[in-house]
Amino acid sequence: MGDGVMDGKGSSIDKPGAAVYLHVPFCASKCYYCDFASYEGQNRLMEPYTNAILSEIASAHAAKGATSVYMGGGTPSMLPADKIAKIMSAVKERFAPAPSAEITIEANPDSTSRADLERYLQIGFNRLSIGVQSFEDSMLEKLGRAHDSKKATAAFEAARKAGFKNVSIDLIYGIPGQSVGDYARDLEAAVLLGPEHISAYQLTVEEETPLWDMVEDGRVVLPDDETMLTMFETTISKLRSAGYGHYEVSNFAKPGMECRHNLAYWLGEEFIGLGSGAHSFVGSSRYANPDDIEDYIYAIDTAGEAGVEILADEKDKVLDFLLMRLRLVDKKLFFKELNDRFFTPATRIKYVGEEGLRFSEGFKSVYSKALEDIAEKKLAIIDDDGFSLTHNGMLFLDDVLLDFEKI
Ligand code: SF4
The missing domain is CATH 1.10.10.920 (Arc Repressor Mutant, subunit A)
Known part of the structure; x- marks a missing residue:
């Protein structure tokens, strides 16, 4: 499709400044609480998936000058760096991110090497988001995470040594058996590392996850509402006093380091999602790509696009x-x-x-x-x-x- 015409998603995306999201659906293992469009044991699909997302990028009707690009997942750092480089080169060609664009990649501590991190910088990423979740091994085990706390700290330090100047850490609170004191130690450990941005999410129990079954069976007990509120307020007070502004329910940033990409979602601006399970918001309509990796690849191979309008x-x-x-x-x-x-x-x-x-x-x-x-x-x-x-x-x-x- 040529520039300036209506695209398959029913509207022209001619406005400069679109936020571009790229989904990488592969994970080392499935965390107990996760209901994202992510899959373990599907690495054989990495090659056809990369080809499919390259086709989707090439045919996406898009304005030049994207203000942000965000490669999330899943676990993007599981994808070999040469595939990430190919995808980003296609993104640069198609969306021509502005020189000041925020370009983020998510990485998990179990799949993040110093060499990969250096490569990410060369590829053009200028922001790294690390899925730490907790600095306590017993909490990481309860979440079913694939890493331990040592790897989490090592990933952060490797990011700094590689040269990342804008790093975000994700934390989760409200883990079964977690006390306010346990969680306060996680916050302190995060602050000690000094990332530019910290996301602290309350654990939510989604249906059809192992965590849901554990809660239903009474095998684990979540902190009560009052404890959750105290944890939330502890997050705000500890992070504010450490110099992080509270700008979104679960997000905190040093001045000027707010996540521009996520701000586009929260402000109701347009965004373009590419890859399996990715959503787009164009004009006033939303579109969703299939969650299943093979369904997504099939849709791209046969129809050249995968987005289905979500009627609302x-x-x-x-x-x-x-x-x-x-x-x-x-x-x-x-x-x-x-x-x-x-x-x-x-x-x-x-x-x-x-x-x-x-x-x-x-x-x-x-x-x-x-x-x-x-x-x-x-x-x-x-x-x-x-x-x-x-x-x-x-x-x-x-x-x-x-x-x-x-x-
Ligand atoms: S690493 Fe993230 S996307 Fe993958 S299973 Fe765990 S929570 Fe889900």
């Missing part, structure tokens, strides 16, 4: 947006922003009868009951022109969204 009505789109946008800390969500985005004349036309009337009233009026409920439960602070979540609201974001679902 306006109410779903509002919920999707709230789910992401409300994660940003100290960034009040103005009713005007919501009205401009969702409550336009075109939206009203889509809805006839009662729904049409409601959608002509604007966000504040349509969602007045939800706003009242979340204010009453102290999940949000609301004033005349917008609202933002409290700590409780951020931690229990699912409850907030449930209220918004009820209109």
Whole structure:
């Protein structure tokens, strides 16, 4: 397809500054809590997968000047560096990232060598995100992670020696049997290493994972809500006092080191996802590639593209947006922003009868009951022109969204 025409995803991506995501679905083993589109024991598919993603990149209709590129997974560091280099060379040709673009690769401590890290820098990555999760071996075992704490520290040190100046560490809290003290030690260990960015995620128990079964059977017990809240507040206080700004529910950064790529998701900007399980947001529509690696390869080989539109009505789109946008800390969500985005004349036309009337009233009026409920439960602070979540609201974001679902 030539530049300037509508692409297979139904809209032109001519705006400069798209965020580009590349998915690498391979993992050494499957962690107990993981429900991502990632697979162990599929290394034989690395070659055809690389070829498929190269085709998808080549045919993606894209504006030049991507502001961020993010290679995530899965475990990108499991893919041989020469394959990563090929993919990135295709990305550079197709999307021509701006000179200032943030270009991240995720790596796991069990598959990260100093030589690989040096190669990543040569390839053009300027940001590394390391999946540490915990610095305590007993916690890593409970998560089913493939590395131990020594490897986690070694991976960070190797990244610095290789020359990475922008490194992020992922932590998980709320692990079965973890105390606030255990977790505080993880935070201290992370701060001691001095990464530019720290993500600290609350462990969530997803259906159809081994962790779900363990919790259901009573083999493991998760910390209670009060402990979770204390852990969340400990994260904020420890990281803030160490100089990290809290800019998203689970994300903290030294000044100016916020993750630009993820900000595109949270701000509701367009992004292009390539690879199995990757999602795209183009125009006002979302598209999903198949999760299964072979299904993805087959779709690319036969149809030249893999994205299927996720059909959503306006109410779903509002919920999707709230789910992401409300994660940003100290960034009040103005009713005007919501009205401009969702409550336009075109939206009203889509809805006839009662729904049409409601959608002509604007966000504040349509969602007045939800706003009242979340204010009453102290999940949000609301004033005349917008609202933002409290700590409780951020931690229990699912409850907030449930209220918004009820209109
Ligand atoms: S390394 Fe990440 S993607 Fe792979 S199984 Fe573990 S949590 Fe899932």
